[in-house]
Amino acid sequence: MTETTPAASPPVPPPRQRSAEQPAPVEEFATPTPKNGGSAWSGLRPLLLRLHFYAGILVGPFLLIAAVTGLLYTATPQIESVVYRHELKVTPHGQQKPLATQVEAAREAVPGGQLMSVTKGTGDADTTRVTFDVKGLPEGYTQTAFVNPYDAEVRGTLRTFDESLPVRSWFNSLHRTLQLGEVGRNYSEMAASWLWVEVLGGLALWLGAPRGRARLRKFFVPRRAPEGRKRTLSWHGSIGLWVSIGFLGLSATGLTWSAHAGANIGRIQDALGGAGPSLSSTLHHGGVGESSSHRTKDIGFDGAVRVARAEGLRGKLVITPPADAKSAYIVRENTRHWPEQQDSVAVDPATGKVTAKLAFDDFPVLAKLTRWGIDAHMGLLFGLANQIVLALIAIALIGMLFWGYRMWWLRRPSRTTGPGLGRPPARGAWRRVPGKVMAPLVVVAAVLAYYLPLFGLPLICFLLGDLVVAALRRRGYTHTEAREETAKEMAR
Numbered sequence: 001m002t003e004t005t006p007a008a009s010p011p012v013p014p015p016r017q018r019s020a021e022q023p024a025p026v027e028e029f030a031t032p033t034p035k036n037g038g039s040a041w042s043g044l045r046p047l048l049l050r051l052h053f054y055a056g057i058l059v060g061p062f063l064l065i066a067a068v069t070g071l072l073y074t075a076t077p078q079i080e081s082v083v084y085r086h087e088l089k090v091t092p093h094g095q096q097k098p099l100a101t102q103v104e105a106a107r108e109a110v111p112g113g114q115l116m117s118v119t120k121g122t123g124d125a126d127t128t129r130v131t132f133d134v135k136g137l138p139e140g141y142t143q144t145a146f147v148n149p150y151d152a153e154v155r156g157t158l159r160t161f162d163e164s165l166p167v168r169s170w171f172n173s174l175h176r177t178l179q180l181g182e183v184g185r186n187y188s189e190m191a192a193s194w195l196w197v198e199v200l201g202g203l204a205l206w207l208g209a210p211r212g213r214a215r216l217r218k219f220f221v222p223r224r225a226p227e228g229r230k231r232t233l234s235w236h237g238s239i240g241l242w243v244s245i246g247f248l249g250l251s252a253t254g255l256t257w258s259a260h261a262g263a264n265i266g267r268i269q270d271a272l273g274g275a276g277p278s279l280s281s282t283l284h285h286g287g288v289g290e291s292s293s294h295r296t297k298d299i300g301f302d303g304a305v306r307v308a309r310a311e312g313l314r315g316k317l318v319i320t321p322p323a324d325a326k327s328a329y330i331v332r333e334n335t336r337h338w339p340e341q342q343d344s345v346a347v348d349p350a351t352g353k354v355t356a357k358l359a360f361d362d363f364p365v366l367a368k369l370t371r372w373g374i375d376a377h378m379g380l381l382f383g384l385a386n387q388i389v390l391a392l393i394a395i396a397l398i399g400m401l402f403w404g405y406r407m408w409w410l411r412r413p414s415r416t417t418g419p420g421l422g423r424p425p426a427r428g429a430w431r432r433v434p435g436k437v438m439a440p441l442v443v444v445a446a447v448l449a450y451y452l453p454l455f456g457l458p459l460i461c462f463l464l465g466d467l468v469v470a471a472l473r474r475r476g477y478t479h480t481e482a483r484e485e486t487a488k489e490m491a492r
Contacts, residue, residue, distance in 0.1 A: 046429035069175040071394035076168040087146040096149040099301035106130035106145035192254035193455040206237040236403035246393040253373040274366025304329035
């Protein structure tokens, strides 16, 4: 997250003195020699600086897109409440109709749809959501009818993704995939795979910079003056330090549902016993009787809700109907703010008995952390406060990228040498790292590259590209010097 001037490397004299008119090279190609008796940090710091610089320059655009689309997403709950108020809210009047009646009205509004769930709202002014699986919709999307519970009038139907209505679904897809489907998921996974690398590397560089005790406050407080690269660096480092925990949290939670890394993380979580348990809907009667296809008694959706309430479930309830005659109703809480309410019960349609219960308190710690992390990433865990924090983190990330690119611009060659790009840190930094430090670093990088493919592949591309550019530039300078020698010989 920060870029500081690397420690001075022992100069390597050029093969021949260049004329005063000849521009200095954009980058010093000499390979620093290891310092005898130097600390591990003195060798590691230039390597971190170079990695931080190149990753910031090349991955920065992905991070910027993720930050901007994420910032837009934070406001979607309020936008939805205004845009879809007609579908979401009603004026309470009289007694509510049975859920079965409301479901029948919804079936007429969504002909040909397969009933998936019924969601009973928490307040008297909330509509009932009846969700159907409809052929032809994109994967993960459903069609939801919004029913007035007092007169069974369908207020409208909307395409939904989980709980998200069209506005939030659109911005969610923009943030995750840039509206490009599965191919687009690679962009957000790239951003999540490198954000934590940039954060940890930047923290090490910022906190490892030499400062006296009197200047300790400069770790946390940006400079006000004077203008220039040092002031920009101060803002880049100080703000990055304050917001680093938020960046790391977004990176970790973003990776959990990414395409490639997410699958690997899921397998690791399962191996550690941290997978979220599931509730069985299968009935286990001793014989045919009420569980057979000839069953006529059914407690219905309202009966299932009453049983669930008696079992302590509260808040918003989602009722999934039996898949067949040997299945139970599944009723689960769906309150995704603190404290989480995610308990669920299976209810026998014929007897109203609870055949299974799953409490969120009994989830493994890793499963709880995953649930909390994802809900916090989506701005759901602490309501409006969560949204505000996410917006501030996104704005901070945009600022960090701006300051980083500005520092690169301020490092460009002087105007007397013409336009050009900012100078990167010196090459050959890896040669300064002691072998006892470099060896475990290589092993860790290889392991991370295996589990986080969109960290590993760009890293390989960075290294190969750096080597190719260095070779081309060395060859260019060699040809220039050869031409100078030829011109001097001809002049003689």
